[in-house]
Amino acid sequence: MIKFKLLLWLLEKLIGRAIRSKPACAAYVRGKTLTFQIRSADGIGRHYTIRDCGITSASGISPLAKFVMSFSSPGAGFRILSARDSKGAFLAGLHDQELHLGGDFVEIMWFQGLTEYLQPGK
Secondary structure (H helix, E strand, C coil): CCCHHHHHHHHHHHHHHHHHHHHHHHHHHHCCCCCEEEEECCCCCCEEEECCCEEEECCCCCCCEEEEEEECCCHHHHHCCCCCCCHHHHHHHCCCCCCEEEECHHHHHHHHHHHHCCCCCC
């Protein structure tokens, strides 16, 4: 549970650094306003807001989230989010019902594009 919470906190820092250090990432988020949340089924989670070429987050659940990633457990969330093959892990998580996606699918796909900038060399 602690590793999952730490990873969720760290995600804000990683996205923020990518926005500040990678011009293509900054261009990708420019003009975007989005609140989303990542959580486990037992309610451990964090919500994130992208606005004005920056990101903020807070613990807990937000009713303003445009989409929600919900993991069956904190352990499953940590394993999937920290996997080297993130796309493969997400697909396997969906297939195994360890990951459930809800909300605006277009925003989910936009977020998937944002995570590409977290990879080294992008």
